[in-house]
Amino acid sequence: MKTFARFALPALLSLSTLAVAQEEPKGPPPALVEIDDVITEMVSERIWVPGTVMSRTDSNIASEVGGRIEWMADVGDLVKKGQVLAKLDDELLQLQLDQNAADIAKWESRVDLLERKQGRVSKMAKLNNSSRDELDEIISELEIARQEVQQAKLNKRQTEYRLAQTQVKAPFDAMVVERIQTPGEYTSTGSDLLRVVDTENVEASIRAPLSASPFIARGQEVIVKDRYSEKTESVRTIVPVGNSNSRMMEIRVALKPGDFPIGSAVRVALPHSDSHEATTVMRDALVLRQSGTFVFIIDDENKAHQVPVRTGIGMGERVEVIGDVRSDDNVVVRGAERLRAGQTVRFQETTEIARN
Structure with missing residues (x-):
């Protein structure tokens, strides 16, 4: 009887260990991901065209009378409309x-x-x-x-x-950006004295192909960007007149003061096709493989499902996808590269992911 008990205890421990091992979940552990919404929006093809930031009023100020210049505003001075820019003898x-x-x-x-x-x-x-x-x-x-x-x-x-x-006054609120003549010189009637620029009314002058004119309208919002920033602005006016050589027209896009320096180069995204309703996801949601392109959709049980898609028109950080994707789905935008179909996921705030 004692001998049986001595051998029974190890046997029971082995059976218990085996049972626990059988109850442990199989497969990889939950993956840490970040998700984003699938949305339905109006999209259209876009072309990026170059432009130049300019003031709507950039003037060389001349004198209506001749005389010796006694005083002149300095470069960088901000002047109000009617304020004296220069005084003549x-x-x-x-x-x-x-x-x-x-x-x-x-x-x-x-x-x-x-x-x-x-x-x-x-x-x-x-x-x-x-x-x-x-x-x-x-x-x-x-x-x-x-x-x-x-x-x-x-x-x-x-x-x-x-x-x-003899007191040359500012015709509008402006900044003095250049002295064409200096105090002590003699100026004649009509000679330029100063260059002044209105720094509050700024816009981008863009040369765009005439083929884009059917898809652009006044007040339409477009994306304007340079190397450092990107802004959404509206079209102020369109001049749908080109020439036989360039086939280009001019578009003016209103800008907010201070967003882009006057004289700097920018790029503007203009529509180049009719808009249509499309399902879009963040570009980071796309997983590119030799077998094709797909996204991971997360279901109510926090499991990832691999869905093949075809891409359509890109709109900034978002891109049109064609496939079994609905506007109420959630797609993985971070961590999709290591996911497997059917794998359970867990979520973490964006700031925490960035910190880790």
Whole structure:
């Protein structure tokens, strides 16, 4: 009896170990993945075209009068509309203004004299003490004197206008980006003094093929990007006119101030086909193999199912897929390379995955 008990205990332990081993789950352990939604959206073919960022108002400011430059705004100065950009020497115009005032006084005095003379001659003519011709001559001289007064006043207004133009003012809110002349130099009428640029009203000028014109409309949103950033902006205007050589048209896309430097190069994604409804996934969801392309869909039991797909139109980070994929599915976007069909998965927040 004792001998049986001695051998029975190891036998029981072996049976227990075997039972536990049979209850352990088979297959690989749950994989750590990140998932994303499958969505249905409108897509269309796109072409990337180059463009240049520019201000809607980029002007060379000239003077309407000549003179020596006494002062000028510096490069980099921000000026408001009506603020002085440059001042010219106005001494000669001040002297001319004094001359105009003297001319007005002279002719007004002449008018006053002739009016009094006309009154006396008119009384004498009624008494037949003077001829009618003498009265007509005085009336004519009086009319000429009155016209000279008007001419003198007009000359004074012209001088005042030219005097005001010795202070060259900003036509709009802008930044001074270039001094074409410098203080101390003499400028003539119409000569450029400064270059100013409106840094608040910015847009991209794009040359696009005329074949894209049927698919582009004003206000349509497009993607604009450079090496460092990517923005969604709207088309401001379209000029669907090309030439026989380039077959290109111009498109202007409104930009937000500060998003892209003025003068920099950008690329713009323009639609190049009619839009249609499509099922899209993140590009990272695609698993490329020699046998084809597929995605992993996660079911309600957190198991991965491999679904073959064909790709269609790409839209930025998303791409159209054609296959047994629905808009309410979840697809794996990280960790799909190591997954196996039917493998259980577990989820972790994106920030935690990035940290690990």
